[in-house]
């Protein structure tokens with residue numbers, strides 16, 4: 160087990176959340192549009208290609224988003240072809256998952272040469288009806304969590320992020336993940352899950368029935384998760400959840416995050432507008448930090 | 463999130479294509495699209511052909527279900543999404559097959575339109591009479607059952623200050639090489655596999671641009687910088703297929 164944590168060099172300390180924008184050519188394009196993202200996180204890559212749920216896969220109330228994409232992924236060979244042919248200038252973090260414990264290190268060993276770090280998606284609450292999801296099981300099962308993170312640690316020497324669910328005992332999960340060798344904690348995946356019923360149709364809207372909550376209204380849930388985990392472990396944290404302004408990003412830094420992810424805020428925007436939004440967020444963060452580096456804000460709310 | 467409408471008429475355009483008219487209109491810029499939900503069948507992207515209607519060609523289960531809808535049944539729409547066509551006079555319209563549906567709304571909103579329409583047979587030439595009332599229509603069919611025998615590209619080059627094209631991607635790519643208008647004046651409506659429709663999931667990427675929020679209408683000068691146009695698309699797993 161390594162004693163020195165591995166660092167992600169991300170300037171600015173902003174990324175997209177996994178599953179948002181997903182593909183390497185989109186990252187290339189955002190980079191051409193001068194997005195102020197220091198790195199990009201891939202869609203979660205699994206052991207074999209799968210379509211996930213068919214639409215409807217998103218439900219938007221205007222305050223909170225539900226999604227039930229349920230981990231669509233192109234076949235791993237196709238990912239590798241993309242890694243080879245679609246080079247991205249900024250560091251790319253490979254998000255991964257397995258359906259069985261032994262698949263996690265297999266996926267990691269196939270993609271790790273092409274990425275700057277690995278993020279373990281340990282907390283996706285979505286599933287395809289009829290299918291049992293291992294992802295939530297990992298989040299809920301300490302033994303499995305220890306095994307998966309340990310196998311992942313053995314499979315890569317690169318920075319390892321354990322992205323946790325806010326819907327479980329995340330302090331226990333964080334402790335296990337850190338003990339098993341994770342360098343960063345990802346806080347966190349979508350909340351809930353929730354369910355929306357269309358009353359005219361008299362049935363759930365999402366084809367996955369329920370879906371993870373993201374966006375503005377769930378931010379306090381993940382801010383608390385970051386705050387609690389930072390207070391307990393002072394570990395490096397990547398925060399996700401409901402960031403759409405520089406103030407939200409600063410809030411996460413103060414709660415204890417050192418890297419902030421953006422996701423649902425991209426909705427309804429063109430790629431040009433997405434890139435502009437990331438610049439506004441980064442400029443606002445720097446303005447707020449004034450003459451000091453934004454890293455001085457990390458954990459500032461802990462008195 | 464959805465606006466619900468009731469079907470008042472299901473007009474058969476040809477054996478595989480129908481137009482559904484609603485009990486209400488939707489405001490959308492021509493070229494924008496809606497995600498259309500039919501509970502139980504799924505949700506798919508469609509552009510409107512009329513302020514109160516859409517035209518659909520059977521491509522699989524969902525469009526087959528649309529074909530069967532009866533007056534009184536309901537449809538759920540969310541949108542309008544994306545970037546449509548500019549409203550300018552003097553458009554040359556080039557439509558192929560059900561792609562003509564993607565141009566129908568624009569035809570009503572601009573002055574001095576002219577139309578070049580292509581299809582396999584006369585049945586595929588949608589709205590022929592309606593469009594002929596708006597401007598000159600020239601037709602090419604593969605079997606020669608209407609207009610000239612051949613492809614719509616055989617009718618090119620042709621005049622027009624701006625060009626609006628919607629049809630199969632190979633046809634659109636072939637048109638580009640025969641048009642003499644400046645690329646910045648040529649607008650094409652393109653399709654990719656959409657899931658969220660609102661710029662989150664990335665599945666509809668074409669060379670990194672999102673068809674749902676950057677498009678679906680792009681200029682030919684933009685498409686020049688999108689090498690996947692005419693070449694490959696991502697399917698529902700994200701895996702590539704050739705066009």
Ligand SMILES: Cc1cc2nc3c(=O)[nH]c(=O)nc-3n(C[C@H](O)[C@H](O)[C@H](O)COP(=O)(O)OP(=O)(O)OC[C@H]3O[C@@H](n4cnc5c(N)ncnc54)[C@H](O)[C@@H]3O)c2cc1C
Nearest residue numbers: 495506507508509518519521522523524525653654655656
């Ligand atoms: C912006 C846009 C506007 C469109 N407007 C119209 C229109 O006005 N009239 C019309 O007939 N068709 C239109 N389409 C195409 C229409 O969405 C597909 O024909 C429909 O989704 C097929 O569904 P299915 O279940 O019948 O077929 P399936 O068996 O699911 O698929 C058949 C083929 O349809 C296409 N398709 C399927 N699902 C999607 C999806 N979610 N997004 C994009 N393409 C898909 C794919 O090429 C697929 O190979 C439009 C597509 C887009 C992206």
Ligand SMILES: Cc1cc2nc3c(=O)[nH]c(=O)nc-3n(C[C@H](O)[C@H](O)[C@H](O)COP(=O)(O)O)c2cc1C
Nearest residue numbers: 176177178203226280348373374399400401422423
């Ligand atoms: C459409 C969509 C797809 C997502 N897919 C994934 C995924 O594949 N893997 C993952 O770890 N998280 C996924 N997430 C969760 C996000 O990465 C992020 O943790 C969460 O959405 C909270 O951030 P936000 O409110 O800024 O969107 C997805 C979220 C959305 C909205």
